[in-house]
Amino acid sequence: MKKALVGAAIVAAVAFTGAANAQSASATFSANARIVTPISIAKTADMNFGDVVPSGSAGTVVLTTAGSRSTTGGVNLGNGFGVTQATFTVSGQGSSTYAITLPGSANITSGANTMSVGTFTSNPLGTGTLSAGGSDTLNLGATLSVGASQATGTYTGSFSVTVVYN
Amino acid sequence: MKTLRRLLGAAVLALALPGRSIEPLPEGARRPAVADFMATASVVSGLGLRKTADFEIGAVTPGDAAGSLTVSPDDSPRRAPGGVTTAASSWGAARFAVSGGAAADMFRLRVSLPDRVVLTGGSGGEMLTAHAFTGRLVENDSGLELVVGATVDVGAGQASGRYTGTFTVTVNES
Amino acid sequence: MHGTSYARLLAGALFLLLPGIGAAQISVVKNADLAFGSLGTSASAGTAVLNAATGVVTVTGGVVNLGGTRTAASFTVTAPNPPGARGYTIVLPASATLSGPGAATMIVDTFTSNPPCCAGLVNGATRTQVVTVGATLHVAANQAQGDYSGTATFIVTRP
Numbered sequence: 001m002k003k004a005l006v007g008a009a010i011v012a013a014v015a016f017t018g019a020a021n022a023q024s025a026s027a028t029f030s031a032n033a034r035i036v037t038p039i040s041i042a043k044t045a046d047m048n049f050g051d052v053v054p055s056g057s058a059g060t061v062v063l064t065t066a067g068s069r070s071t072t073g074g075v076n077l078g079n080g081f082g083v084t085q086a087t088f089t090v091s092g093q094g095s096s097t098y099a100i101t102l103p104g105s106a107n108i109t110s111g112a113n114t115m116s117v118g119t120f121t122s123n124p125l126g127t128g129t130l131s132a133g134g135s136d137t138l139n140l141g142a143t144l145s146v147g148a149s150q151a152t153g154t155y156t157g158s159f160s161v162t163v164v165y166n
Numbered sequence: 167m168k169t170l171r172r173l174l175g176a177a178v179l180a181l182a183l184p185g186r187s188i189e190p191l192p193e194g195a196r197r198p199a200v201a202d203f204m205a206t207a208s209v210v211s212g213l214g215l216r217k218t219a220d221f222e223i224g225a226v227t228p229g230d231a232a233g234s235l236t237v238s239p240d241d242s243p244r245r246a247p248g249g250v251t252t253a254a255s256s257w258g259a260a261r262f263a264v265s266g267g268a269a270a271d272m273f274r275l276r277v278s279l280p281d282r283v284v285l286t287g288g289s290g291g292e293m294l295t296a297h298a299f300t301g302r303l304v305e306n307d308s309g310l311e312l313v314v315g316a317t318v319d320v321g322a323g324q325a326s327g328r329y330t331g332t333f334t335v336t337v338n339e340s
Numbered sequence: 341m342h343g344t345s346y347a348r349l350l351a352g353a354l355f356l357l358l359p360g361i362g363a364a365q366i367s368v369v370k371n372a373d374l375a376f377g378s379l380g381t382s383a384s385a386g387t388a389v390l391n392a393a394t395g396v397v398t399v400t401g402g403v404v405n406l407g408g409t410r411t412a413a414s415f416t417v418t419a420p421n422p423p424g425a426r427g428y429t430i431v432l433p434a435s436a437t438l439s440g441p442g443a444a445t446m447i448v449d450t451f452t453s454n455p456p457c458c459a460g461l462v463n464g465a466t467r468t469q470v471v472t473v474g475a476t477l478h479v480a481a482n483q484a485q486g487d488y489s490g491t492a493t494f495i496v497t498r499p
Contacts, residue, residue: 024431024497025368029413031436031448032489033376033388033477036191036406041201049207051265061207078210079265079309086203093485096191101198108205117205134485144207152211156204164198165191192378194406 037134039092041163047086047117047140051078054150061146065123065139075146086140090163094134097127101162102140110153117157119143127166138163213275213337214265221316221333223296224257226250228324235320239302239313250320264303264310264337272310277301278336279314287329294329295319301335312337366428366498367418371470374413374448376477380404385481392474393454403479412454413473417496419462426462430455430471431495438477441486448490450476460496471496 052061052075059073067085069077090098105118120142130136140161224244226235233248239259246252264275279299286293298317303310314335376388377397386401395412399405419426432451439445454472455461462469473494 023365024495025366025417026493026495027368027370027415028491028493029370029373029415029473030489030491031374031376031413031438031475031477032487033438033446034378034408034487035440035446035479035483035485036195036378036380037485038195038197038380038382038404039199041199043201043203046203047205049205051208051210053210078208079263086205088201088203090199093191093195108207110209115207115209117207140203142205144205146209150209152209154206154208156206158202158204160200160202162198162200165196192407194404194408195378195380197404 037091037093039090039096039098039163039165041088041090041138041161043086043088045084045087047142047159048082048084049144050080050083052076052144052146052150053078054146054148056148058148059146061144063141063144065121065141067139067141074148086159086161088138088140088161090128090130090136090138092130092134092165094130094132096134097129097166098136098163099127099166100124100138101164103159103161106157106159108144108155108157110151110155113151113153113155115147115150115155116145117142117159118145120159122161128163208265210265213339215312215335215337216263216265217260218263218311219258219261221260221296221314222257223316223318225253225255226320227253228320228322228326230322232322233320234317236298236317237315239300239315248320249322260314260335262312262314262335264312272303272305274340275303276338276340277303277312278338280333280335283316283331283333285318285329285331288325288327292325292327292329294321294324296331296333299333366420366496368415368494368496369418370494371414371416372411374473374475375409375411377410378406378408379477379479380406381479381481381483381485383481386479388477388479389450390474390477392452392472395472395474401479402481413494415471415473415494415496417460417462417469417471419467420498421467426464426467428460428462428496428498430458430460431497432457432473433492433494436475436490436492438488438490440488441484444484444486444488446480446483446488447478448475448492449478451492 049061055074057074059075062070065085102120107114123139128136229249231249233250236245237259244252279301283296296316296318300315302313379388382402384402386403388397388399390397392412397410430453435449437445452474
């Protein structure tokens with residue numbers, strides 16, 4: 001009787017071990033990613049100085065970032081039709097700050113005639129901050145240099161402004 | 167007991183983690199974006215006039231008696247005293263865009279208008295006279311504008327048809 | 341004499357039994373979570389694929405690779421003791437959902453492993469093997485900006 005009991009115990013032990021061998025183990029892990037909206041800039045209005053009237057001595061027309069004009073030297077202001085600062089919408093990661101690079105001086109031309117546009121200003125100036133929703137408005141002004149007997153005509157030229165995350 | 171302590175430790179860690187990352191943007195995000203724009207300026211020398219609308223007296227029905235038809239430069243309706251009747255049609259004062267003068271100079275501009283202008287047409291060679299030209303300088307958001315009205319005399323039984331003529335206006339700084 | 345043989349036999353059976361409980365388990369611990377790093381969006385959808393072997397992220401479609409911390413998930417699989425059959429099977433998740441700001445989500449699928457799914461072989465000397473896991477992240481056009489996170493389970497089994 002004792003023999004039978006011991007034999008049974010051994011068999012039971014082997015069977016138990018066999019079942020424990022079909023096993024799995026697991027570990028939980030997390031996966032994460034950060035989505036960033038790249039910065040972008042879109043023009044909403046070109047810069048327009050309107051009509052300017054030379055008067056025999058050189059001068060400048062200053063266009064502010066708010067679109068108002070003033071003069072220095074001998075140039076007079078003509079019609080203000082369509083006068084506007086250049087405006088842009090900057091878009092990107094909410095609440096991020098960005099650096100603004102303004103263009104340098106360059107000529108606007110009417111046929112073979114030229115005038116220089118330079119001393120660009122902006123609002124914001126230097127650094128801007130995107131709203132929590134990820135946008136901002138950028139305004140550009142500049143100074144136009146008009147010669148003493150600048151030839152009449154419509155003068156145009158192309159410029160560019162750059163923005164980048166800080 | 168050991169297992170329970172481990173679980174509690176993990177739970178505490180989870181609560182302490184911030185819900186929103188405050189790390190700065192990665193270097194790769196510092197890619198610049200560029201926008202091009204135009205700058206435009208119109209150089210005008212002295213004053214300039216650019217017609218934007220011809221003077222149009224519109225259609226009239228002549229009557230048995232002579233009369234006249236007036237278009238005023240202030241957008242008021244046509245006046246037709248006398249023997250003519252206005253007929254439905256498009257009509258309007260002449261309009262000119264004035265360029266080259268600063269807004270303040272508007273009050274120092276002298277406008278020169280014609281005295282009388284003959285319009286010809288009708289059935290052929292018929293004539294009408296336009297006179298009593300009146301001008302008005304208007305400053306608005308678009309700029310400085312010169313609006314010119316006049317009166318046209320219509321004879322009794324005036325021959326029907328279209329009558330046209332040309333005239334010149336001048337502005338000077340006084 | 342009879343009594344002695346029975347006692348020895350019983351002791352032998354007990355010896356076999358003790359190691360079977362607990363120590364016969366395969367086990368796995370996590371070393372690192374799966375991180376895709378920072379990705380830039382655009383008006384076009386795309387993917388970011390994290391290579392299980394190299395931990396490098398490559399992008400397709402309108403997704404921009406912006407850097408940041410990128411890691412393949414990493415696990416150490418430990419063989420049962422004694423090291424008899426050292427082979428095991430890797431079971432990767434079918435997909436996972438990452439939750440971001442508001443109700444924004446992104447799907448992670450096409451999980452891969454190194455060694456490749458689904459055969460693993462524990463080193464006889466160390467009784468361990470490190471398994472790294474990569475996957476593909478699906479980014480929608482104009483995906484909402486912010487931090488996204490989700491969980492998944494890495495499973496190993498042996499017969």
